[in-house]
Amino acid sequence: MARPTDLQLAWFLPYRLSVLSNTISSAMASDYSRRFKLSIPEWRVLAVLADTPNITAADISARTAMDKVAVSRAVADLLAREAIVRAPVAADRRKSHLCLSASGMRMYAEVVPVARRYEQELLNGLTPTDRAALDRIVHVLLERAAVLGPAEGDNPR
Amino acid sequence: MARPTDLQLAWFLPYRLSVLSNTISSAMASDYSRRFKLSIPEWRVLAVLADTPNITAADISARTAMDKVAVSRAVADLLAREAIVRAPVAADRRKSHLCLSASGMRMYAEVVPVARRYEQELLNGLTPTDRAALDRIVHVLLERAAVLGPAEGDNPR
């Protein structure tokens, strides 16, 4: 049926992943922002700091694949709302260590169950075998995608 | 190790899917735009019209999960570049049917192998079993995500 030059967008993996991820992210984003006034980047920074306190903005970039500007903006916002605290590093005064404030921790503790429930709702449709397969597959694809991107062109990022 | 309130962002499915999809999409986007001056929305419109000529902008929206404004913009751009052709529908003059021009088809024919190669590079890391599992899993997750989104809040989109 499909001509040889035809791609069948509906079955094209990058397209399907993009639709899937956007559907999930925008559902969650609208929920977070409605309930907690948190954007996705802010929520990510919160989550990383809950996991590993006293790291720098650059560390957050490295762990989240977020751009350093995006991190800077999210951090500025969370600081303004006093959800996190910034402490200059004595040994290198360009850096600051960040960690959650008491109220940031409370906020995080409130968001986590909501986030977990989303994930659970998604995973509930899958058999244990499929869940394991998904973990494996996403891992492989992430690795390959990371290599593919920079390799293809000339952008040295 | 992880405290009970901790989410472990690195294992959080929505987060992993988002990083995966963004990595893939931005690699492809930079490649498309460098070689063909095509944005992702433009490429999607092109692909849908290659698959199904003579449909309306609204039809494209419905098939791609793109917002109608995004479609309108991509269409305007492709029209300006004469990659597609617009013909008013006699029976309902609010609508127009769109289809690829000869040069649009050539452009599409050039992009397809590049797109396919990307997909292939990704899939090459997976066993046939995993590929089949991925198809199934993405399908299930898409369905669940579609239900989850609107159900959670009050946005009637």
Add this chain to the structure above:
DNA sequence: GGAAATTAGTTACAATTGTAACTAATTTCC
């Protein structure tokens, strides 16, 4: 038959995001 409601698509404006240039601190290396 015609006012009120709906629909396709566009335009205007606001918010978000990406890129480049920048400041200030530190490191490298002659």
Add this chain to the structure above:
DNA sequence: GGAAATTAGTTACAATTGTAACTAATTTCC
């Protein structure tokens, strides 16, 4: 020891995207 290069983080500006209001055509329904 100090000029040149590097690094952390921010700021300014441009490009992209989302939302709301709009125009023009059509449909509904009294």
